[in-house]
Amino acid sequence: MTLVVVGSIAFDAVRTPFGARERMLGGAATHFSLSASFFTDVRVVGPVGDDFGDDEYAVLHSRGVNTDDVEHVAGGQTFFWRAHYDNDMNTAHTEDTRLGVFGDFEPKLSEASRSADHLFLANIQPDVQRDVHRQCTGTRFAGLDSMNLWIDTARDSLVETIKGVDLVFLNDAEIRMLTGQPSMLVAAREIMAMGPSAIVAKQGEYGAALFTEDGFFALPAYPLEKVVDPTGAGDSFAGGFLGFLASQDDWQDEAALRRAMTYGTVTASFNVEELGTERVARLTREEIEERFEAIRGMTTLDAMPA
Amino acid sequence: MTLVVVGSIAFDAVRTPFGARERMLGGAATHFSLSASFFTDVRVVGPVGDDFGDDEYAVLHSRGVNTDDVEHVAGGQTFFWRAHYDNDMNTAHTEDTRLGVFGDFEPKLSEASRSADHLFLANIQPDVQRDVHRQCTGTRFAGLDSMNLWIDTARDSLVETIKGVDLVFLNDAEIRMLTGQPSMLVAAREIMAMGPSAIVAKQGEYGAALFTEDGFFALPAYPLEKVVDPTGAGDSFAGGFLGFLASQDDWQDEAALRRAMTYGTVTASFNVEELGTERVARLTREEIEERFEAIRGMTTLDAMPA
Numbered sequence A, B: 001m002t003l004v005v006v007g008s009i010a011f012d013a014v015r016t017p018f019g020a021r022e023r024m025l026g027g028a029a030t031h032f033s034l035s036a037s038f039f040t041d042v043r044v045v046g047p048v049g050d051d052f053g054d055d056e057y058a059v060l061h062s063r064g065v066n067t068d069d070v071e072h073v074a075g076g077q078t079f080f081w082r083a084h085y086d087n088d089m090n091t092a093h094t095e096d097t098r099l100g101v102f103g104d105f106e107p108k109l110s111e112a113s114r115s116a117d118h119l120f121l122a123n124i125q126p127d128v129q130r131d132v133h134r135q136c137t138g139t140r141f142a143g144l145d146s147m148n149l150w151i152d153t154a155r156d157s158l159v160e161t162i163k164g165v166d167l168v169f170l171n172d173a174e175i176r177m178l179t180g181q182p183s184m185l186v187a188a189r190e191i192m193a194m195g196p197s198a199i200v201a202k203q204g205e206y207g208a209a210l211f212t213e214d215g216f217f218a219l220p221a222y223p224l225e226k227v228v229d230p231t232g233a234g235d236s237f238a239g240g241f242l243g244f245l246a247s248q249d250d251w252q253d254e255a256a257l258r259r260a261m262t263y264g265t266v267t268a269s270f271n272v273e274e275l276g277t278e279r280v281a282r283l284t285r286e287e288i289e290e291r292f293e294a295i296r297g298m299t300t301l302d303a304m305p306a
Helices: A028-036 A054-062 A100-104 A126-135 A148-153 A155-164 A172-179 A184-192 A233-246 A254-271 A285-299 B028-036 B054-062 B100-104 B126-135 B148-153 B155-164 B172-179 B184-192 B233-246 B254-271 B285-299
Strands: A002-006 A010-016 A019-026 A041-048 A070-072 A079-085 A092-098 A118-121 A141-145 A167-171 A198-202 A208-212 A216-219 B002-006 B010-016 B019-026 B041-048 B070-072 B079-085 B092-098 B118-121 B141-145 B167-171 B198-202 B208-212 B216-219
Touching (some): A002 A028, A002 A233, A028 A054, A028 A233, A028 A254, A041 A100, A118 A126, A118 A233, A126 A155, A148 A172, A172 A198, A198 A233, A198 A254, A233 A254, A285 B216, B002 B028, B019 B028, B028 B041, B028 B054, B028 B233, B028 B254, B079 B100, B118 B126, B141 B233, B148 B155, B148 B172, B172 B198, B198 B233, B216 B254
Parallel strands (some): A002 A041, A002 A118, B002 B118, B010 B079
Antiparallel strands (some): A010 A019, A198 A208, A208 A216, B010 B019, B079 B092
């Protein structure tokens, strides 16, 4: 089973109340890949510039992520993002964005990626997402993420893209913005009526909720003493979620989707414990399973906690 | 087992996107009493004016709530609150507050209330809460609610009151404001270190989280197509929670506390389905149990939904 992710690969400069880095590996596709790599084979598709080197590839390769479709644009610079977080870690304050080679990104998938079983369209312009999806010929499922910018400026295109995918990852505000519905239940049903069979509402520190045709499931975020850097939490969540789901025979099974929610919660919780990809880069499957069981204990109605 | 609640009894004028009432029974002690009444004997302590009549008493009596300690202040007017909600139902926009007899409320508990097993101090000035607690002689447990106003203007008194109680109900923002801690886990531990053995973080549409010495448990709000009137949801939650807990032999048992969280979630969800007390006033225990099981299905990691 292979999972292809198409999206940004970046250098991030991030400052939070608990630490700072002037330049570290980041980007939606990076965070997604690393978390998904614990459960399935991952291929990452995205553009990088001349500043992207062996150290960065090594992080991806150490987790077994296939980078054959990482496109090196000669003479270009990798997407760069500078931001800081204040005490309210729910809000990133962007100081600088340099799209670099990501600005002209026209994904061209190799045959190996086109024929992969599973696809995740990280947050990029929805026309581009649809173009990628058309290139893929045999996906069991495709998921997407998006953002308020595209709901604002390319809503019709985004809706077209959503019609073609199976799983949608958006935060609460984006789901309400897309549908104009105050009730998440009604809003999620409205998006499912476009085509997808599952909607995952990302809720930051409150965790995430899963809406399917017959089901509702919600998990809190794993409680941490310290969130060091929330950057990439949503992509890390989607990576753990879809990576696990790609490994399942019946991905539409409600129990499989609920376990996927839990694995996404686990990988996101590790992702935010340190800056950038630092924690997930040295994460182990044993640590993942341990936290999975802790979450089970924290959400079981009748049982004592672990 | 008896549960005494001390707090406001009010008339509310509320307008939401889904309905409006010019004058309906409200107040923290009212919402709490009605929800708690499904699980234990309830005595309500609070002041009312000449405008409070048989119709209002009938709502409380129909649920078996004992009103012997409702203090009728001759010549006074009952606490009145006028507010509206826009599409963001998380925020009440207050248009008018007339404290009336509640402004000079000095609770004097009858012997029956003083000797009750359980006490809930709804949101009132913390000196008054402490005075009430001192009047009670044999409580198994006492809980309290408070608000940002008292954290701002009477923090030391509130901390003194918290030191004496067993369960604290506050929303996330209040917990952070009280402790100055961004992490809810660290903040809850800091409040527990003052004395209480359980902290319930109310999270509005995201449900609630329970912190105990060894445990963490969280539940989403029950997903509704329409929230008609969120007024009183927090008090209705606390009522279902503490009412159930009062009926348990070992109220500190983690499983009992988790079931209390679930019953609180259930009563709050019914409370917001219609304006004011209208839905809870005709609620049945059977409906409560049905929704309890639905929530169990929605939060069980490995099982199919009901």
